[in-house]
Amino acid sequence: MIIVAVTALILVLVGFSIWKSLAEYRLTITGSEQQTRGYANALKEHADRTLNEADAVLQYVIEQVEEHGGVSQQRGTNLKRLLGSHKHTSPQIASIILVNRQGLLFAHSLDTPVAQADVSDRDYFIHHRDNPVDGSPFLSKPFKSRISGKWRITLSRSILNGKGEFAGVGAVALDLDYFRRFYESLELGDNGKIVMVRKDGVLLLAVPYKESDFASDFKKSHLVRTHLPRSPKGTFHIPRGKALLESSARIVSYDSLDDFPIVAMANMDKDEVLSQWQQDTFIQAVLVALVSVALSLLALSLLRQLKRIEAAYRVQQEQQKEISQSAEAWQSTFNAVENAIWVMDINLHVLRANKATEKIFGKLRDEVIGHKCCEVAHNATLHISGCPFQKMLDTGHRASMQIVHNERWYETTVDPIRNEFGEITGAVHIVSDITDIKEAEEQALESETRMRGLLSAIPDAIFFKDAAGRWLHANNAGRELFNLQQVDYFGKTDLELAEIVPERKDALLSCRQSDQVAWEQQCPMHLEEVITGPDGRELILATSKIPLYKADSSRHGMVVLERDITEQREMEMQLRQAQKMEAIGHLAGGIAHDFNNLLTPILGYAEMVAARLQPGDPLVAKVAGISAAAHKAKDLTQQLLSFGRRQAVATKVFDLNEVIESFYIVLRRTIRESISIKLALDPAGAFVAADRSQMEQVILNLTVNAQDALSGKGIIAIETCKVFMDGENVRLHPGMTDGDYILLAFHDTGCGMNSDVLAHIFEPFFTTKAAGHGTGLGLATVYGIVKQHHGHISVTSREHEGTTFRIYLPAAAEVPLVEAQAPVLAPAKAHDEKTILVVEDNEMVRDMVREMLEGYGYQVLTAADGNRAVEVAFNNRDRIDLLVSDIVMPVMSGPELYEQLLVQIPSLRVVYISGYPMNPSIRSDTLEEEVNYLQKPFTAEALLERVRTVL
Secondary structure, three states, X not given: OHHHHHHHHHHXXXXXXXXXXXXXXXXXXXXXXXXXHXXXXXXXXXXXXXXXXXXXXXXXXXXXXXXXXXXXXXXXXHHHHHHHOOOOOOOOEEEEEEEEOOOEEEEEOOOOOOOOEEOOOOHHHHHHHHOOOOOOOEEOOOEEOOOOOOEEEEEEEEEEOOOOOEEEEEEEEEEHHHHHHHHOOOOOOOOOEEXXXXXXXXXXXXXXXXXXXXXXXXXXXXXXXXXXXXXXXXXXXXXXXXXXXXXXXXXXXXXXXXXXXXXXXXXXXXXHHXXXXXXXXXXXXXXXXXXXXXXXXXXXXHHHHHHHHHHHHHHHHHHHHHHHOHHXXXXXXXXXXXXXXXXXXXXXXXXXXXXXXXXXXXOOHHHOOOOEHHXXXXXXXXXXXXXXXXXXXXXXXXXXXXXXXXXXXXXXXXXXEEOOOOOEEEEEEEEEEOHHHHHHHHHHHHHHHHXXXXXXXXXXXXXXXXXXXXXXXXXXXXXXXXXXXXXXXXXXXXXXXXHHOHHHHHHHHHHHHHHHHHHHHOOXXXXXXXXXXXXOOEEEEEXXXXXXXXXXXXXXXXXXXXXXOHHHHHHHHHHHHHHHHHHHHHHHHHHHXXXXXXXXXXXXXXXXXXXXXXXXXXXXXXXXXXXXXXXXXXXXXXXXXXXXXXXXXXXXXXXXXXXXXXXXXXHHHHOOOOEEEEEEOXXXXXXXXXXXXXXXXXXXXXXXXXXXXXXXXXXXXXXXXXXXXXXXXXXXXXXOOOEEEEEEEEEEOOOOOOHHHHHXXXXXXOOOXXXXXXXXXXXXXXXXXXXXXXXXXXXXXXXXXXXEEEEEEEEXXXXXXXXXXXXXXXXXXXXXXXXXXXXXXXXHHHHHHHHHHHHOOOEEEEXXXXXXXXXXXXXXXXXXXXXXXXXXXXXXXXXXXXXXXXXXXXXXXXXXXXXXXXXXXXXXXXXXXXXXXXXXXXXXXXXXHHHHHHO
């Protein structure tokens, strides 16, 4: 209760202190807000009064000027005379000035003569010149006077002549020092600030004053952006770092002048306002803490006193209880024990027994006292075999045995009672119920059995060792890894097991060495080990060694986990090979594209030269040789494009079996007669969505490759079947997803390949043939075609055992459709008046196409890029009939250019040319757009035929 009371008192004290601090905080902030509001209102009234006085003087001067002939008739002496007739007491006015319509300050009210000044760049002159009929006064931005060098603001009005035209400006220059001296007398603290701002965000005055303040843009301030649009006056807070003129947090009050577009602001430094509150709060917190500590110490001291009194009282009570109950104390303790306890004489008679005896054996006290223990426990007159009493007599020490009574387990212990001479005169017989212990032992045994079964089911090798490196347990995988299935490994070290299992000696010694490293590092260690497996195959193991320590930091044992990651590493190698082939494919496609650009002018110019040679000219054969070589190079680039998966694909659904059977005659004529071709085709069909011609190329390339592997007689087997790929089969082919595939397999009984050759088998230009026999693109082309069809290819081979290629193509989900007849093209129109725009970034190709088209009577315009083509088309939009454009160009692609030109020339048609096959992005469902594409290199005949077709 004392602790609760003291705690409650401390909590009340702390709560009151916090409440008082918060209340004082609110009062401090509220007082500061009221103070800034009062100052803001006072500033507003003072500014309204001061500016109205100055405006009254200004209006009087302007009236006098207009009555005495206008601005053009005034001089400085006249202005002084006019002012002399109007006595004003306005110390805020530094001078009165007159400015003519050209912006020349020619008259002023100063006593000292000053040269005329050009003020046409001042904002007040510009305002009145541009708004002459605006009858309201205008307050200028602060400026440094060119006459006195002091900071001024002007209050100005327009002066009009008799015709109502702008004649000049009358202005009073207000001395900012007057305002500063007045505002510095206000009490806003050391860091307070007074600010006068135009409502358009122009700073007029700031006290304390810094010249750099005038560069601040108050359009970005909280006042102009947020608060002024809501209310002409108010109070708000600005967080630290958000104010324009000061970096500290501010309490700001503002009030708008009634007659002028000006806002007066008074703001105080929030940290300065709260400084005294912070000091008071700190002192108050310290006092509360000291009082709380004092109360706590007082409560602890009181508690100690009470505990000492209570302890003394308890000792006294216990002593009294012991005195009053000394006769019953031993028996109560005796009966409190849950175990059955007997005191027996040397003849096995029970002299004393506690109450637990009745509970355990179900017999009353009279049925126990004076009877032998065997009568009570076993209902027998003689002691049973293994009686612990007899064992105790024989050994002189405690003896025990376990018995089952009424379906419960009991442990019986007998301890000797000796006299002063050490002779046994009796015994203490204790019967303890150990049923729960027995059940716990059985559960522990069952749990251990389950754990051993779980460990045995885990495919990773797991084993445990003690601190000395002796094996304690290993699961099935661990025993298989080290050939310990038939070995009693328990308690043996790696060195001892290496002698028992010599074939695993190296693996065991390596394991022992890494154990020592893990103990030295004193933390779990993860590494990869390469060992020879039980079957002689090299295994890559991901090994984790986890040292275990006792509470005193001494070594307890080690857990070792070994995971076979050989297959995982092989799959990673396959993935890296696939990525490598992908990169080579991109490189091959890019080279083929550039090569096509080079072949295009070679073929075109060769054809043009041949057309100009007379029959029998000796150059005819040479030009024909150039064309033949270029066509062979063209075929080579097609193979490179096929490998790079950039060859055009005309996908249709068909039965791969039908292609193989119809192509069999071609294969038979191609392959030597000594080689047998066997077909094992799926009778249910092998339907795929693919390019038929490319599938024929795959079949031909793999068959020819198999022939090259056969030196004499042999067999080439071609097989198709539908398979479902999932699980492990999918993981063996990177990128493959679960689903139905058509398997196309080629097997030969040839010489086979070693692992080094297999690693490079699909790379372009890699060949094992002699120089001059083969390009090395056959299998690379197959690889590219398969990948282009979203398929997968694998190869297995061993030297002297033949080779098998397996191609997995996605099975078609639809029945092949009957092909529609191609539409008949309309006859070509005359082209003597047709104009063609040729856009090609390769200069040689561009010039060649131009010469070809001009040679056949077409009018040709050319451009090197899309931007230039747009310009040419704009200047010739009424005469361009056809666009011939490269697809891939810098700045703008061919399709993008065509889209832009269609806006200018809606009837424009297009023929695309490219070193790449047709990009799917420019395909459509119409035959017309399909035929509007021409792949480089092309002949003049092909180009002209395509142009005629489109036109």
